[in-house]
Every structure is written in structure tokens, then in C-alpha cells.
Amino acid sequence: MWLVVCLAVVVVCAAGVVAYWLVRRLTEPAQTLAVPDGIRLSIAILTVFGAVLAGVYAYRKQRIAEGDAHRADATQFAERYSTAAGQLGHEGSAVRLAGVYAMARLADDWVEQRQVCVDVLCAYLRMPYEGNPESDQYKRGEREVRQTIIKVIRDHLQESPGDASWSTCALDLTRAVLDGGDFSGCRFRGSVSFADADFVGELVSFDEAVFLDGSVTFHGARFGAGAVTFDDARFLGGSVSFDEARFNGSALSFGGALLGPCAVTFHRAHLSGGTTLAMDEARLCGGTVGFDHAQFENATVTFSRARLEDGSLAFRRARFTGGTLSFDHAHFSGAAVALDDAECTGGTVSFYASRFDGGDITFDYGQFTDSTVTFHHGRFNGGTVSLGHARFSGGMVSFVRAQVNGGRVALAEAQFSDANVRWGRLRPADGGSH
Template structure:
């Protein structure tokens, strides 16, 4: 310490002499600046120089202190992580519940590793789970632990939690089993995967959820006999995929949902029994596709839906039994396509639907022993095309339909043993009206 102090005194003295010499050199002859003035000016320069050095030293000391504090925090976070992870792997359900809350609190505090903490909770749901209480593999208390994880994730995906929100985090539920659950009001802005997941509970709710600016996949998911609801949900700027999903006697509801710009697809999906409801849904710039879907005795309804823009496609879908309903729907733009669709022993109804613009096409569709009805429909604009469609058996009805400016095209449509009821509609020569 004494050596350092002595060196400091020598350095200060040398710096003072150098400063005084520089002052004398820069200020000209001695008569313009007296010796006392030169000394005072030199001292002032040394004071400024010392202040700068002191500031640099203080800043450096603060950085070292902050680094030590950061390392201490990281060590503490790592210890909390190990403790929470250990609790999640405990045999006792009460301890696992404590681990869920501990991991969630750590995710809120440890921003740099928030995604890792969220991944651990999602990984827990991906672990094998037996939901049937009569099975030998059933574990008491496990359902409560999983429901708590879902609740914690839901609470962190709300708009009211800006600082601790997990909305932009990636959520991987691939092959997870959901024995019920509530995701209502969540905001999904990142990548979310429910691929190959099993939905086996009585009710899983996504009501009022927002799928915004991200990608959510239910590819290959399996929906059992319960209900999955997306009522009043918003699909805007995102891509939501139900491709190759399987619906067996389940109820899937999108009542009053809003489909904005973005894609929602059910390509190659399989619907066996059950009900698929999009009543009062609104479509504006959205692309909704059921291409190649297989529907067996399923009920799909778009009653009172509003299609303003975008497209709704059932190309090459197959309907065997069941009902596809657009009753009281309002078409003001966009396109609905049932091109190349195969409909057997089923009903397609547009009862009291209103067409102001847009296109509805059945081109090259094959309808066998099925009913296609436009009872009380109003065609004020747009085009309804049955071009090259084939109707064998069954019925096609326009009873009480009103054509005020729209166009119904029947170019090369084929009717074999099918009952056709035109009502007030009279097709002109060439197959158009």
C-alpha cells in the first residue's frame, strides 16, 4: 500500500510539472501570465484530470459490483431451478404441486431463462399419463398436478400480465394428453404445438383466446367424445392447422369466432360423428380449408356466419351421412368452394342464406342420394355455380328462393333420378339463370 501511495505522489508531481510546462508553452511569454496564475491553472487541470480518473474508477468498481451481484443472482436462480425440478419429479402429488408454482415463479424472475422454465412445465404435460381411473397405471393426484400446470400457463398468457407474460414463448405440447383444461382468454403470439395430442376430457376451452401473429398446430391431434370450444376466439395474422386431426364423436365449437387475415386448415382431417359448429362466425380475409377432409355422419354448421372476404374451401372432401349447414349465412364477398366434393346420403343446406356478392361453387362435385337446398335463399349478387356437378338421386331445391341480381350457373350439370325443385327460379337456355 505504501509503495502504491508513493508512486501515486510521484505521478501527481510529474503530472503537475508537465501541466505547468504545457500551460507556459501554450500561453506565450511570461509577462502575459504570472507564476501564481500558471500554478492555479495547472492545479485546475490536474483537478479535472483527477475527477475523470475518479469517475472511471467508480464506474469500473460499479461494473465489478454488478457483475458479482449478477453472478450471485445466477447462482441463486440455478439453485431455485434445481429445487423446483426436483420437486416436479417427486412421488408425492403435493410436492409436485409445490414444484409447479416454484417453477412458475422462477420463470417470472429469471427473464433470461424464462423459456427454459416454460419448457420444463410443457415437458411435464408431455410425459405419459393414464387418465382412466380404472387402469392400473392411474396415479392419484396426477390430474390435479396437470390441471394446475395448465392453469398456471393460462394465467401467464393473459393480456393483463405484460411484464411476466409468456405469450411470445414457444409452447410444445406435442403428444401431450389433456384430460380437460382451460385456456380461455389466452394470447398465443409464438409457436405453439398440440401436434399428436390427445384431448380426452369432458371440456377443453379456448374461448375468447387470441391466435395472433404466430403458428399453432393441432396436426394429427385426436379429439375424443368430449368438447373442445373456441367460442369468440380470434384468429388474426396466424396460421392454425388441424391437418390430419381426428374427431371421433367430439364437439368442436367456433361459435362467434372471428377469422381475420391468416389461415386455418383441416386438410385430410377425419370427422366421425359429433358436431362441428361455426355458427355466427365472421370471416374477413381468412383462408379456411377442409380440403380432402373425411366426414362420416358428422354435423358441420356455419349457421348465421358472415363471409366478407377470403375463402372457405371443401375441395375433394368426402361427406358420408351427416349435415353441412349454412342456414341464414350472409355472403358479402370471398369464395366458398365445394369443388370435386363427394357427398353421399348427406344434406347440404343454405336455408335463408343471403348472397350479396362472392362466389359459391359446386363444380365437378358428386352428390349421391343427397339433398342440396336453397329454400328461402336470396341471391342479390355474386355467382352460385353447379357447373359440371353430378346429382344422382336425392333432391336439389330452390323453393321460395329469390334472384334479384345474382347468377345461378348450371353449365353442364347432370341430374340423374334427382328431384329438382326450381320454385320461382327458371333456368335459361344454356343452363344459367
């Protein structure tokens, strides 16, 4: 530092001499400059140079101080991280709870390493969990710790001022055991994984959640007899996948949900044991919902009073054994609904009192054995219902009391074998074979 100061003094003095010499040379041809005036001018120039050097020195000193403060903060954050992680691994549930809150506060303060802190909380939920008090692996207070972690994550996924939101963080809950949980009102922008997770609690709620960019996956997840609700949720981007998930006696609800430009898929999912999947009063507006290759065994799937305006809803190659697929009182104005190549045995597909103003509903190449397909009290104002190449063996196909003001019902070589076909006042666009 002293060397830098000495060099600065030398430079300033040299600059002063040069400045004085330049002033003399520039002013002597025109008029003689008095010595005191020249000295004052030189002093002014030296003062400016000195101020600049002082500013540079002060700036460098500030940068050094900021670097020291940053290193001190990093050291403090590292110490807090070690303390919180140690608390999370403590035997006492009260200490673990303190660790949860400590790690959450650290994530708020330590923006550069926020994802690491969130990963630690998610990793805790991925650890083995035993909820049965009779088991040797049961830990007193463990459920409360896990519920607290979920609550902390939920609070930080909601609308938060400034940089406090965790909505862009990745949440890895792969193979986690979720004994209930509340994610209502969350905003999902990053990637979230519930892949192969076990939902063993009575209720997991995503009510009024907003799904934006990013992906949320429940691939291969297992849902027990509890309920998972997405009521009034908004799907506005990204994707939500339930591919290959298994539902056994579960209740899955999307009541009043808005399905915008988002893909929601249940490809190869398995719904059995009286599972109910309700999308009642949902609105399909540009999104896609896919159940391709899904299996429904005595399951109930309802879209009652749903509004299907745009986008697609597909059950291609799905298999229904018993159970019900209901679109009662639904309004179709532009969406495409496809049951192409679907197989239905002993089940019911109902469009009771539905209104058709546009869009296409296709059963092409589907096989319906001892099943009921009904459009009772339906109102056809537009759109197309196609039974092309479908096969109906036994059971019933009914358009009784349907109101036909427009639209088109196409059979295109549909086959009816021992099926009770009731056309009512409907006149199909082309004939089928009986």
C-alpha cells in the first residue's frame, strides 16, 4: 500500500509540472501569464488529480471490505447449514423440527445455495418412513416433522414478495412417502417429481394450485384409499404426468379445474378397487388430457358439467372393465374426445343431457361388450359423433329423447351384434350393419 501511495505522489507531482509547462507554452504567445496565476492553475489541476486518485483508493478499499464481508457471510452461511443439517439428523423430534425451520430460513437468506437447502428438505421426505405406531421402525413425532416440511415448502411456493419464493426451485420427492400434505395455492414453475412416491395419508391437496412452466410428474406413483384433490387448480403450461400411476380405491378430483395449454396424462395408469376420478365442472381450453392405454377396473371417471371448448381428451386403447365413464350435462363446443380402439366390457359410457355445439367425439374401432353407451336427452347442435368401425356386442346404444338440431352422427361400418340400439328421433348420417 505504501508503495502505491508513493507512486501516486510521484505521478501527481509529475502531472502538476507537465500541466504548468503546458499552460505556460499555450499562453505565452498571446499574453504573459503571471506566476501566481500559473501556480494557482497548477494547484487546481493537482487537486483534480488528487481527488481522482483518492476516489480510486476509496473504491478499492470498499471492494476489499465488501470481499471480506462476503467471505464472512459465506462462512456464517456454511456454519448455519452445518448446524441445521445436524439438527435434521437428531434423534429428538423437537430438534428435527428446529432444523426444518433453520434450513428454511437459511434458504431464504442464502439465495446462491437455495436449491441445496431445498434439496436437503426434500431428501428428508425421501428417507424411509413408518407411520404405524406398532412397528419397531416407528419414530415418535416423525409425522409432524414431515408435515412441517411440506407446510414450509407450500408456504414458499405461494405468492411471496421479492426473492422469497421457491417456485422456480426443483423439488425431488421421488420415492417419498407422503402421509397427507397440503400444497394448496402453490405456484409450480420448476420441475417437481413425485415419481414412484407412496401417498398413504387421507388427503393430499393441490387445490387452487397454479401449474406454469416446468413439469410435475407422478410417474409410477401409488395412491391408496385416500384422496388427492386438484379442485379449482389452473394448468397453464408445462406438463403434469400420472403415467403408469396406480390408484387403488383412491379419490382423485379435478373439480372446477382449468386445463389450458398444458398436458395432463394418465398413460398406462391403472385405476381399480372402486377408484373415482372426477373432473366435474372442469374446463378444457387448449389443453390435452390423455388416458392412452390406461386400465379402468370398476372405476368411475366423471366429467359432469365439464366445458370442453378446445384441446383434446383421449382414451385411445384404454380398457374399461365395469365401472362408468360419464360426461353427463357436459358442454362440447370444440374439443376432440377420442375413445378410438378402446375396449369396454360390462361398463357404462354416458353422455346424458350433454350439449354438442362443435368438436368431434369418436369411438372408431372401439369394442364394447355388454356395455351401455347412452346419449339420453342429448342436444345435438353441431359437431360430429363417429362410431366408425366400432363393434357393439350385447349391451345397449341409445339416443332416446335426444334433440337433433344439427351436427352429424356417423356409423361408417359400425357393427351391432345382439345390441339393443335405440335411435329415438335421431337419423344417422350413414348406415351400420346389425
